[in-house]
Amino acid sequence: MSLVTKLVLACLELNILIKAEHIPGHLNSLADSLSRCDFQKFRKLCPTADANPYMIPDPSLECLKDEADLLLKCSMAPNSWKTYKTAVECFKKFRIIYNYRHIWPVPIDEIAQFIAYLSYKGFSASTVSTYISGLAHTHKNNVTDNTKSFIICKMIEGLRRKNPQKLDVRTPISFDLLKRLIHSLRSVCNSQYETILFSSAFSLAYFAMLRVSELAINSRTDESGHALKCEDITFDKSKGQTELHVKICSSKTDQKHTSITLIIQSHSNICPIHAITILLAGSLLRRKWIK
Structure with a gap:
């Protein structure tokens, strides 16, 4: 167990993604029985376990008031x-x-x-x-x-x-405009890492059709929880080509966290697959430089 702990800590320090796979075996039979809800097997393996399930005590009126306030806040x-x-x-x-x-x-x-x-x-x-x-x-x-x-x-x-609503002069980002934006980053960014970082963000936002709140948090006090996390983005090479899977856990139109997964295939050097791959490789080097 200590070896696994050291391995996980080393991977976190070096920004290495781990994909763990459960392998059933005789050494974790107790955990296997619980995860499979095989309570008869669990009783045989652990006969001294408490036969009576733990009951959650009734909350106080103050706790009920706090819960009611929380439910109203979440509405x-x-x-x-x-x-x-x-x-x-x-x-x-x-x-x-x-x-x-x-x-x-x-x-x-x-x-x-x-x-x-x-x-x-x-x-x-x-x-x-x-x-x-x-x-x-x-x-x-x-x-x-x-x-x-x-x-x-x-x-x-x-x-x-x-006072009729003014004409919205904003225009959507086209693929040609996206290419020009990404190419112009070399002239405005302070480092190659920043160039790759913003290239990844722009291309991912374009191909996944993300809102700003789904791509990044608005402030330090942002409580929406809509922004993507590292674990929401994965690569899949099972079909012979690399696909980018983007899981939208919640959004402005999905307040109940139903979630949806977008699948993006490789398109060109502008696509987020190419950009994010370079970004992840660059993140490892950047961590070494900082140290």
Whole structure:
């Protein structure tokens, strides 16, 4: 066992990927019986084991409250909570400016004036609609939701007509543009390692059609958990050619972690298979240089 521990630590230090395969044998028969749910065999091998299963004690009311809060927190994405919190804070600021009382449910005329206030401040119709949704979420907590009244819906519709959404001038990344981006990295990156790193990221994002949140974390406090991990990317050579398997464990449209695996075949020198292979080899050298 100590030999296996040393081997694993050495592989972690040198950034070597290990693929372990379970080989059943007489030395681990006890573990085999448990992993296969063969409890009769387990009882024969370990007759002194406790016959009564361990029962989890009933939680306290404080634990139930914490669990309820956690379930409510998990009901929406972290970014949605942040947006709704921003909406409520903006509404509180509006009430302070115009000396409104802090009462819920919010009167319809007060919501209407809040919409007018946001419009005067130059907020877009989509942002105003999102802010009103934030207020609606607060209203649904056992109070009457006045944000769905006729006049409020018409005011938001009027805001959309008054300030139509601007034309999105962004264009998708084409394969030719991807090649130009990768080739330009040599002129802007500080080292060959950075060039290979960003080349791998760009090509992987293109061929796997990844969102930014699926490729990298947004900040140190990112709680979404959508970003790819090293173990989510594997190579498969069983079909005579190298394939890249990318497992998307969760995403903006998969909040319940259903997961999906994308299979990318080798295309050219621009494909992520070629780039990531070079990156992994370069990571080993870079670790030695740092040491």
